[in-house]
Amino acid sequence: MSVAFIGLGAMGGPMAGHVSAAGLLKAVGNRTFAKAEAFAAAHEGVVAVESLAQLPESVDVVISCVTADADVLELAQSLAALARPGLVLIDHSTIASASAVQAAEIMRAAGGDFLDAPVSGGVEGARNGKLSIMAGGHPDTLGQVQPILQGYAARITHMGDVGAGQNTKAVNQVLVAGIAQAVCEGMALAEALGLDPTRLLPTLGAGAAQNWFMERRGPTMLANQFSSGFKLALLHKDLLIVKALAESAGTDHSIVDKCLADYGTLMAQGHGDDEISSLIRLKRKP
């Protein structure tokens, strides 16, 4: 297999690095092209492509890690226009499951295939190759690209048909956002009570309050460090997708609504690029 990776952000960058380390990466693309050029310069055998028309003939798998639904659909259309049967698009972005189904229709009509394969595990998971991949699509296609994904995944789970990966990611984001509410509200109280973080965090982590987010973001939020991790404007974007999904499913979305309101406030205050633990700002005594 021969891979092109599109989208070299905080997650995509390190993921593409793992594909390159496995000797499978041939090309990279990125909206800010200089980033793709820098990546190519640092990785032997990898070329930077400005448009998909420049995609090396040998590439049979394209991986995307971009932001919006429209980015993924545009990418699928550009790949379909190349008329290369057998071409597989694996999308790691968080988009609506309906958009994933649309992208699959486009790829399949052109004789290719599509997997929705959103990820969880944060920037550290991308860096150390320990992401959880929740995939939807043909199991045979997933089996075929498994060796690529294994380069950056601790766990790859086939959740069902195309869209099932994104539906799983939507559920994941309810938990991620809601847990941030719980932990930030708790940490603001702990801080006000003068509890020592070096004793508090391991104590909480040894009981029923244990969670991934507190272990990674507890120490940094209490030190007012919000520069690395998951940008809150991106979680806000994801939660708009989640809210629409919960509305159509008819389930309660009150925690999602609360998170949307709070992250909206922080974005309006100019904190959109902060890590999601920056929510502690709204939990502290005013």
Place this chain on the structure above:
Amino acid sequence: MSVAFIGLGAMGGPMAGHVSAAGLLKAVGNRTFAKAEAFAAAHEGVVAVESLAQLPESVDVVISCVTADADVLELAQSLAALARPGLVLIDHSTIASASAVQAAEIMRAAGGDFLDAPVSGGVEGARNGKLSIMAGGHPDTLGQVQPILQGYAARITHMGDVGAGQNTKAVNQVLVAGIAQAVCEGMALAEALGLDPTRLLPTLGAGAAQNWFMERRGPTMLANQFSSGFKLALLHKDLLIVKALAESAGTDHSIVDKCLADYGTLMAQGHGDDEISSLIRLKRKP
């Protein structure tokens, strides 16, 4: 050391069992006295006491795991009335830190001492002896009773003076209650989307959504099993303490308020004895 254990509920029962297994337990007490009698009958060398006046002379440490602040204060007063200098009361209940300070004053005035030592880790933590103990009080006293606590703790943390244990537990309960909101809202959505729990839960657990509660209560809540675990009426009681504490600290308590409202609704519907994951009832499509 020679121990009496007061309060043989879902947590206290197994904890007292560990003290007995260590050969340190001499007496047990319980509001419903038949429970204490049954425990004593099943554990050699342990007597059931109906009142603290019957406390064996050899007992130098009393451990309590009861419900309300008033229970603990009454216990401290009864022990002080025994006028046995050196008697230590260790309280594992969740009460206000101000009540813990009051109990310590009573015990110390009688020549004894007091530790607030609330626990986290659920009924399974109590059963398998893997609780997290968050303790407040004199470090020397804590050091002295450490061998008893080690029988049911995976971690014992000295958080500071008397009251610091309860302050830590308050923070713990913010997380426990808020994480339940996040997980129940996510699980209701997953259920409505038809996602397979046997694939969903390990997938979420391998990423940034990982948490203790989902791992233990995810499978049971999706199977509508709410009979074992942490009774929601008890969490509601704890959250009233937490809310008062956050109000006086001046920090935001909006997630705590939401949990109080939801658990209040479930109690009014007759579900007060359900496990806290029963919150999923309010998250599902009506």
